[in-house]
Amino acid sequence: MKGLILLGAENINQNAWGAINGCEAASLLEGLHFQKRAEMINYGQFLLDMPISADGNPYRGFGGSPFKNQIGKFEAIFVTPLMQWGSRYGSLINLSGAAPWWLYQSLKEGSPVLVYVTVHFEDPKWEQYPFGKVPTNNHAVLLDGIDSDRVHVSDPIDGKYWLDRNKFETIYNSRRMAVTIQK
Structure with a gap:
């Protein structure tokens, strides 16, 4: 992909x-706000509306609480x-299973992508749960930019930054879970 895209x-x-586990909600709301959706809803209100899994x-x-860690919950x-x-x-589109190229195509079309990655883009630490x-x-960030060898993310923990594209793709490809937030 040639050129710079930064949404x-x-x-x-x-x-x-205070939402130590609220990355998916933060990333989703960032994308919705970018698309001029849910603009009157702040993050705290959005968290209170999130469906919780019993x-x-x-x-x-959501498997637990976005505000605290609970034993036996994910x-x-x-x-x-x-x-x-x-x-x-x-409007959301499930891009799970998609190769990174599809994520970049979404950016090219003006739509940011919520991607499931890992905290600080470290190697995944796998554990077995009943599900x-x-x-x-586990972590989620909003992908909102790309250039020839980097991607740009809005990370609910670490802020906005550019990341080596190969590093991003390695971590993304460990699960390939993503959602495009459209106009």
């Missing part, structure tokens, strides 16, 4: 709101319930 999405600091399964809703919300929730506010094997260092 300039906002950054929501999940820790400033059995702690992130494939059914504090995250995965693509299907995130899309059901987020679709009330804007499946997942990385305990």
Whole structure:
């Protein structure tokens, strides 16, 4: 891909709101706000609307609390319930399973992408849970830019920054979970 694309999405600091596990909601709201959706809703209100899974399964809703760690819970919300929730506010497309090229195409079309990665883009630390094997260092960021050898993310923990494209792709490809937030 030639040229620079930088959409300039906002950054929501999940820790400033006390939501130590609120990365998916922050990344989703960043993308919705970028697309001029849910503009009257702040992050705190958005978190209160997030569906919670009674059995702690992130494939059914948020598995625990975005505000604290709970023993036996996996504090995250995965693509299907995130899309059901987020679709009330804007147009989302599930890009899970897609090669990185599809994410970059979405950026080229003006749509940021929520991607499931790991905290600080470290190697995944896999553990088995009743619902499946997942990385305990699960994280979500909003992909909002790319150039020839880097991607730009709005990270709810670490802020906005450029990252080596190969590093991003290695971590993204460990799960290939992504959601485009459209206009």
